[in-house]
């Protein structure tokens with residue numbers, strides 16, 4: 084999705100803006116541009132294509148401005164082109180704007196502006212923003228330091244939809260204005276300089292101190308000051324949040340790709356996420372989470388709502404909570420949940436999982452649940468992200484910044500956190516024996532070392548990837564927790580190798596999908612639940628007898644049979660096994676993508692953070 088960068092300080096802005104955009108490339112984009120405040124007015128340099136093309140634009144080296152805004156665009160309204168790229172200017176070239184999100188009522192606003200003599204150069208929804216600001220600016224008769232801010236505020240009151248907006252103007256050559264609604268934006272505070280970004284990692288090398296804006300909050304920045312305002316322009320007092328991510332966490336540290344680095348960071352990510360939640364000889368503990376026995380006993384149902392990989396983590400959480408706490412859990416895709424009428428009341432706990440904390444559908448689902456009276460709990464990897472500010476409670480994964488579009492360490496961190504959460508509920512409810520809880524805690528603490536062992540399968544996996552990377556279709560099978568792992572393995576493969584792939588609950592095969600099995604097709608199965616070994620093996624035999632090539636990821640001793648490849652991973656409690664059995668599947672997608680010569684970190688058509696519907 085689109086990315087925003089801004090700088091206001093004493094240095095030349097353009098190199099800082101381009102460097103920032105390069106750090107946002109992973110979010111996915113099709114064009115890029117910058118605008119700076121120059122002595123003779125506003126400059127705009129933009130084009131479709133890669134950020135690095137900006138270095139070749141005529142005149143870019145001559146920019147001297149120390150205030151600027153920048154953008155990577157991921158087309159929604161209007162094709163990728165120079166005209167549709169951001170920043171956009173108003174008709175009089177007095178205001179430059181970059182925007183993330185969608186102005187849903189832009190057609191009405193455009194007609195209004197057309198009626199008032201404005202013209203448009205692009206097909207974007209964004210171009211109404213600088214023109215509407217100009218409209219309100221000219222209507223304001225008070226010419227003080229806040230005139231541009233008032234114009235931006237009035238324009239924002241007219242917008243329907245989502246937006247993170249940065250504005251610079253020739254009428255305020257020492258300032259910049261930013262505002263957001265349902266779209267991410269952070270302000271990094273430096274010494275005599277301030278930075279703006281869509282996400283924290285992009286400006287982490289400049290500062291660790293951030294201001295996090297809530298919906299309809301405005302910031303008026305100079306190099307030395309930041310003033311905050313609410314929608315009615317009442318002044319706000321906001322606190323700095325310090326982020327403890329280190330800068331190497333946001334670079335490749337010698338790995339070829341972020342995805343590979345992040346796969347190998349999983350033992351650390353899990354250790355950090357377990358953190359202090361499992362104190363020795365004491366119940367599980369979450370700072371800021373105080374759900375009591377009365378509340379938990381009255382819960383009639385839980386929902387876990389998320390998208391993509393985070394939803395797959397939710398499926399594993401459902402099994403843990405149902406098994407240990409005996410509470411029914413429904414897992415929902417956020418984009419479906421938000422448009423149906425989920426049965427929710429004050430005795431419902433809704434859990435929302437989002438690595439970025441900025442996924443539009445997940446945020447909308449959270450708002451819906453709150454409006455129906457549910458208690459809401461967010462699980463996110465990004466401190467201060469939007470879902471964490473909307474939810475009643477937040478618990479964090481501590482995976483560190485995840486840059487590759489394909490989620491790996493965030494997924495395993497979410498799975499572990501959900502299991503610890505299930506234990507936390509179980510201890511309060513007394514729903515399982517202390518012995519079972521202690522066993523599970525031990526298993527959790529042993530996981531980082533076991534993940535390290537699972538990473539050692541990489542040589543075997545790489546060989547297997549070489550054999551199958553040209554396939555057109557690959558199937559994944561599993562039962563119980565292993566079905567969830569199959570779903571996640573299949574999603575990883577699709578995302579970064581562009582191979583068509585489906586995951587099936589192994590027992591469903593006979594009810595239709597087996598018709599797709601033909602000679603030579605690859606079927607990958609996961610078997611970690613000892614109760615289901617024989618059942619899944621029977622399904623594997625069914626595909627073998629129809630000519631399938633088979634790979635099995637397992638922690639069980641399987642009877643010798645005609646499976647082509649068996650990859651062994653360490654054993655653990657079955658509820659935790661997805662954290663280990665997914666590792667070879669992550670590696671498999673990675674090596675297939677490399678064999679095919681694809682861009683592992685930035686797969687086509689995908690964005691890291693899906694901030695629009």
Ligand code: AGP
Nearest residue numbers: 391392393437438439442489490
């Ligand atoms: C994972 O590999 C995907 N890129 C995607 O499914 C992702 O998990 C989904 O978009 C949800 O993102 P979130 O966790 O940031 O909400």
